[in-house]
Amino acid sequence: MAAFVQNSDWLEIVGSLFPEAGYTVILVFVLYLARQGWKTREDWQIGPPWSPFTQYLKKFYQEYGHIQKHGYGQQVSFYILKAYPATAKRLDEHEAHDLESIMHLAALEKRSLLITGAASSGKSTFLQALALRASTPEAHRKLGFKKARLPIYLPLKHIDTSLPFYKALRRALRGSGYHLKKIYLQRALLSGRALLLFDGLDEIPEGEQREQMCRWLDSVVAIAGKSLPVIIACKAEALLQSVRFEFSYYTVALRNYALLQYRSLRAVSETRMPQVYVNPAEQESEYLMLSPPGLPLMLKGAKKPAPLYFYHLAKYPVTNKLYRVFVQATQHRAPSLWSLPDFSADDLPVVGVDWEDAEAYCKWLTAITQKVTSTNAQGNFVFRLPTEEEWEWAAGNGERSYPWGFESPRPEHANFADDLCRLRAVTAHAAGATPLGIMDMGGNVWEWTSTKESDKPEKRVVRGGAAFNDVSALLCTARDAHVKQLARFIGFRVARLPQD
Secondary structure, three states: OHHHHHOHHHHHHHHHHOOOOHHHHHHHHHHHHHHHHHHOOOOOOOOOOOOHHHHHHHHHHHHHHHHHHOOOOOOOEEEEEEEEOOOOOOOOOOOOEEHHHHHHHHHHOOOEEEEEEOOOOOHHHHHHHHHHHHOOOOHHHHOOOOOOOEEEEEEHHHOOOOOOHHHHHHHHHHHOOOOOOHHHHHHHHHOOOEEEEEEOHHHOOOOHHHHHHHHHHHHHHHHHOOOOOEEEEEEHHHHHHOOOOOOOEEEEEEOOHHHHHHHHHHHHHHOOOOOEEEEHHHOOEEEEEEOOOOOOOEOOOOOOEOOOOOEEEEOOOOEHHHHHHHHHHHOOOOOHHHHOHHHHOOOOEOOOOOHHHHHHHHHHHHHHHHHHOOOOOOOOEEEEOOOHHHHHHHHHOOOOOEOOEOOOOOOOOOEOOOOOOOOOOOOOOHHHOOOOOOOOOOEOOEEEEEEEEOOEEEEEEEEOOOOOOOHHHHOOOOEEEEEOOOOOOEEOOOEEEEOO
């Protein structure tokens, strides 16, 4: 249309036909076309069909519109966990509140929102659904917005905090396939017509990088002004560990599991149960904390729900070095395979131990650790063999094919398909670690669990596969069962939980 108006030949033709009203006719014709385009616009448009904002929203709707069609986010409710700075209670923290109440409260007090929840609890999907609602006529008014908002939804891991504010936003948007010129981005932000939604603060590595991101978000709120809402999604454990902001905000939890997770984490933090636990009785071996899923999840291998509680799991299987301390301290029988050089090195996983040997080690470890930490505020903890479902949740998180991800196994991932059945050091396959850092959960040696085989109670379930197995044994869902007596290629690792 613009080309039509700007073409002087057409102007001359129309002018010759309508010498006194040529430009008026053209203007009326342009307005008519604009009106027709406006009448046929989609709900998610906040401008004429040709505006940059409409084009931006069109792509956004194409990417996330299915969420709105399925009705997600319509009946979501929240608990208020925290207000910073503290304020007089306007809403009961023990009651669940709908989204509209939370948004109106945040707008009234000019606060941003921190949405917390567990992994897979729906934080990201909720942010996307909220973005769609905020840009939709009528729906945005229920959220307390006088005008439809331009949603800017970005995972924080795509933000380069070393860049100036607008440049960082534009680069992150381009990386997600959205092209919005700086002038339009500034117009949306400075006019208060945008809605900033940032996802995955917990995915920023702890320490300096997360601190820089928090300071960058402080600058976002300072630049955008209090009229521009900023909503950030983050797992509960990150909020309890190292997230600090200067701006005013409410922390709210998605109803149901998110609240339970937050309170459970808070209780755990009060007993000083760290993410990585160093056990002095085992010469500084490490245990990593596993968080429960966001929603009840059935594990495919164990055919049982994933554990809905927090626990530590040893980073490595018990090595000969650690087991030797136990043998010397208790005069427990030593593995017969220690007489062979290929099985006795300190950094190899201990094998040739039966299920009862592994249980005895855990009981000794519990007793000696309680003595070491008897004056420590951590309190007492129990060490035991993991259940089958604890082992599988740590290995695959209910979604990965292999402990390291979905990539087909290679020699750098694990020790497998070795016809000579040679063991490798527990630190030898860093590429095969889980995202949390748990090593050697695929290959090398099978690992005892505390779970009885359902139809053969004399057997115990083993997981992980051994050096002589093929790739199928490395799957997070792979399992076998063995009688409790000695087995040449079965070892074990230890779980740690608070004592009841």
